[in-house]
Amino acid sequence: MILFGKIALGIVGTAVAGVGVLCSEGMIEVKVVERQPEVHHVYVIAPAMLVPIGMHFAPQRDLSRVATQIRPWMPTIRAALDQLRDSDDVTLVEVKEPGEHVRVAKEGGSIVVDVQDENETVHVSTPIRAISSTIEQLAASGPTI
Amino acid sequence: MRKRLCGIVMVCILAAMVGAAPAAMAATAERYLHITVNDATKGESVNVNVPLSMAEKILPTLNKGNLHNGHVTIGSTEMNDVDIRALLDALRTSPDNEFVTVKEKDQDVRVAKSNGNLVVHVRDGAKGGEKVDITIPMKVVDALLSNTKNNELDISAAIRALSDAGDALLITVEDASQHVRIWVDSKNASE
Numbered sequence: 001m002i003l004f005g006k007i008a009l010g011i012v013g014t015a016v017a018g019v020g021v022l023c024s025e026g027m028i029e030v031k032v033v034e035r036q037p038e039v040h041h042v043y044v045i046a047p048a049m050l051v052p053i054g055m056h057f058a059p060q061r062d063l064s065r066v067a068t069q070i071r072p073w074m075p076t077i078r079a080a081l082d083q084l085r086d087s088d089d090v091t092l093v094e095v096k097e098p099g100e101h102v103r104v105a106k107e108g109g110s111i112v113v114d115v116q117d118e119n120e121t122v123h124v125s126t127p128i129r130a131i132s133s134t135i136e137q138l139a140a141s142g143p144t145i
Numbered sequence: 146m147r148k149r150l151c152g153i154v155m156v157c158i159l160a161a162m163v164g165a166a167p168a169a170m171a172a173t174a175e176r177y178l179h180i181t182v183n184d185a186t187k188g189e190s191v192n193v194n195v196p197l198s199m200a201e202k203i204l205p206t207l208n209k210g211n212l213h214n215g216h217v218t219i220g221s222t223e224m225n226d227v228d229i230r231a232l233l234d235a236l237r238t239s240p241d242n243e244f245v246t247v248k249e250k251d252q253d254v255r256v257a258k259s260n261g262n263l264v265v266h267v268r269d270g271a272k273g274g275e276k277v278d279i280t281i282p283m284k285v286v287d288a289l290l291s292n293t294k295n296n297e298l299d300i301s302a303a304i305r306a307l308s309d310a311g312d313a314l315l316i317t318v319e320d321a322s323q324h325v326r327i328w329v330d331s332k333n334a335s336e
Binding site: 076083 | 175177187188189190191192193194195196198199202203205206207333334335
């Protein structure tokens with residue numbers, strides 16, 4: 001009985017630790033509402049850590065190409081993301097047109113993109129920490145010069 | 146026992162307040178550069194809000210073209226051999242004055258230094274003509290010329306100066322349909 005208890009405790013502990021690690025970079029939230037021709041709701045919430053993990057399965061050739069392009073801009077990207085992380089919440093860009101509204105904001109520790117038009121509403125929220133680690137990993141992939 | 150506990154808690158709260166006070170006083174409010182473009186005829190509007198601290202940190206990392214380490218190099222060919230640095234320096238050291246006043250049938254132009262600001266007004270008298278107002282604090286002009294070589298302007302220092310210059314409406318451009326406004330304040334959203 002005690003042995004079963006220990007095993008159960010081990011499994012629960014491992015699961016909790018696993019979930020903790022998986023959620024350590026926050027959650028990516030995607031919400032899409034399509035209104036035409038039929039109403040569709042898509043709501044996905046996933047641990048942001050899955051993105052860097054998922055990159056291991058991306059074709060190396062494509063990653064190398066992107067890495068070569070992104071590497072010269074890494075100091076700028078790092079500076080921007082560091083400052084964004086430390087800054088107060090702010091709407092960075094907002095564009096309003098008749099029937100269309102786009103908003104890019106920093107909310108909490110995340111970058112939030114909201115797009116609304118007559119046909120659909122899209123909301124994407126990505127933790128800055130996850131963006132940072134994904135871009136770092138992307139830049140590190142491929143041959144170094 | 147209870148009184149002693151209360152006393153300890155009070156001492157802890159006071160200590161925390163005393164400890165936090167200098168940090169709170171030292172923390173300065175974030176300043177933002179706001180840009181809004183409104184097109185009344187199309188019903189469009191664009192708002193951009195940039196934390197100045199972010200711009201200040203990003204600029205030195207950009208090394209492309211004439212921009213390097215937060216400085217911009219001005220080639221003589223780009224300015225038709227006008228020494229922009231000497232021009233700004235002369236402006237900086239001169240007293241408040243009207244420098245240029247042009248009055249034409251359809252256009253008024255005024256460039257002046259007034260109350261520590263460089264002021265430019267352009268009025269196009271034609272129907273639906275443009276109105277341009279530019280107000281740049283002289284501190285920003287000073288900063289542009291600081292710590293640079295002859296053909297350089299220090300953009301990073303100018304942003305720092307802008308950050309310290311207080312709330313300021315820098316540029317407005319109006320015509321029949323569009324209205325552009327650029328200003329600095331400590332609000333994190335455009336009004």
